[in-house]
Amino acid sequence: MKKILLRITFFLFFLSICVNAQESSYGVRxxxxLSSISSDDITDDLEDSRFGIVVGFLAEFPVSEKINIQPEFQYSAQGNDDESLRVDYLQLPIFLKYNFNDRFNIHIGPQVGLKIWEWEQDGVIEADFNTFDFAAVAGLGVNLTENFFADLRYGFGLSNIIDDENIPGDFEGNSRNIQLSFGYKL
Incomplete structure (x- = not known):
């Protein structure tokens, strides 16, 4: 499953580069x-979600009048509220975006995340996180003006993000998050 998702991500990334660059737009968000690690192995007192930030850059390449490819590069603070279950990623989501009209759109696509930070001190659970996170992301967007936009997204982790090498048993967990963001297109 990881290999298929990685191939789809790279295919969409290269497709977005090949699309007509004259009509492309760029922006920041x-x-x-609001993120959490979904796992049967995490005790109830550690399940609280974490509030974090997401910041990134995007490019939007039209494929047709209603369809765009939108690759992004972003930083995302994720995990659970307990410090031992916090992890931050650099992520590359690539969306297929359908525009209903000039104001509303939906977008869906794969996302690859590279772990750049995790809590290093001893916590209640001494878990290490895997280097990569693969997820499927879907969202709704609204263009507030010609340049300003907002979107609401849900990310569903497809891979086990817990490296259970140092934990007895079979410890597994998947990332989940909801993002609300605002952005500006140049």
Whole structure:
């Protein structure tokens, strides 16, 4: 499953580069995450979600009048509220975006995340996180003006993000997050 998702991500990335660059637009986005690690192995007292930030850059390449490819590069603070279950990523989501009209759109696509930070001190659970996170992301967007936009997204982790090498048993967890962000297109 990881290999298929990685191939789809790279295919969409290269497709977005090949699309007509004259009509492309670029922008930035800033928002908030409400994230958690979904796992049967995490005790109830550690399940609280984490509020974090998301900040990134995007490019939008039209494929047709209603369809765009939108690759992004972003930083995202994720995990649970307990410090031992916090992890931050650099992420590359690539969306297929359908525009209903000039104001509303939906977008869906794969996302690859590279772990750049995790809590290093001893916590209640001494978990290490895997280097990569693969997820499927879907969202709704609204263009507030010609340049300003907002979007609401849900990310569903497809891979186990817990490296259970140092934990007895079979410890597994998947990332989940909801993002609300605002952005500006140049």
């Amino acid at each position: 800033l928002g908030a995450n």
